[in-house]
Amino acid sequence: xxxxxxxxxxxxxxxxxxxxxxxxxxxxxxxxxxxxxxxxxxxxxxxxxxxxxxxxxxxxxxxxxxxxxxxxxxxxxxxxxxxxxxxxxxxxxxxxxxxxxxxxxxxxxxxxxxxxxxxxxxxxxxxxxxxxxxxxxxxxxxxxxxxxxxxxxxxxxxxxxxxxxxxxxxxxxxxxxxxxxxxxxxxxxxxxxxxxxxxxxxxxxxxxxxxxxxxxxxxxxxxxxxxx
Numbered sequence: 001x002x003x004x005x006x007x008x009x010x011x012x013x014x015x016x017x018x019x020x021x022x023x024x025x026x027x028x029x030x031x032x033x034x035x036x037x038x039x040x041x042x043x044x045x046x047x048x049x050x051x052x053x054x055x056x057x058x059x060x061x062x063x064x065x066x067x068x069x070x071x072x073x074x075x076x077x078x079x080x081x082x083x084x085x086x087x088x089x090x091x092x093x094x095x096x097x098x099x100x101x102x103x104x105x106x107x108x109x110x111x112x113x114x115x116x117x118x119x120x121x122x123x124x125x126x127x128x129x130x131x132x133x134x135x136x137x138x139x140x141x142x143x144x145x146x147x148x149x150x151x152x153x154x155x156x157x158x159x160x161x162x163x164x165x166x167x168x169x170x171x172x173x174x175x176x177x178x179x180x181x182x183x184x185x186x187x188x189x190x191x192x193x194x195x196x197x198x199x200x201x202x203x204x205x206x207x208x209x210x211x212x213x214x215x216x217x218x219x220x221x222x223x224x225x226x227x228x
């Protein structure tokens with residue numbers, strides 16, 4: 001059985017991607033969660049991950065690291081990771097790769113923390129641009145392939161790559177126009193997303209650097225997490 005190493009569910013957007021994909025597609029795996037330590041996590045995570053980061057998938061002793069690589073590894077072994085249609089598959093891969101390599105302002109200015117609600121500080125032009133591009137991308141996929149997911153009628157890898165954005169939308173009150181407006185809630189209502197969210201709220205770990213990023217993002221309105 002696969003072993004998927006992840007970080008805190010409240011914080012770890014990168015870990016969420018393969019986790020929610022495998023849960024939703026019914027790909028069995030053993031979860032091993034290692035909380036982020038204070039300071040550098042490199043030495044701790046190096047015990048199971050070659051690059052000292054999460055997520056990391058281990059298959060029969062062989063480590064596959066980085067969320068994009070993990071998804072491609074799974075796609076070689078399981079149906080439904082990417083769309084069967086060639087055009088939809090090409091679009092989905094492009095959109096997932098863009099999410100993987102771009103949207104820096106969104107990552108930095110709206111860090112993922114499932115259990116908080118934040119009134120964000122005035123948006124920078126870079127963040128506005130990222131949000132505009134997200135809405136544009138989602139509307140394109142939903143219109144092009146008919147929805148309700150980005151590349152058609154089934155949840156797949158491209159949706160998994162944007163799953164962390166939907167938690168950010170919930171935490172920071174981010175909104176989108178057109179068909180994209182309903183997309184975050186659609187993902188948040190998936191059973192696997194509800195499972196991840198409940199586990200994130202139950203965590204009592206607090207990592208100072210992640211908490212500082214949240215405070216820098218805006219005014220904390222509500223903290224729904226279990227008491228540390």
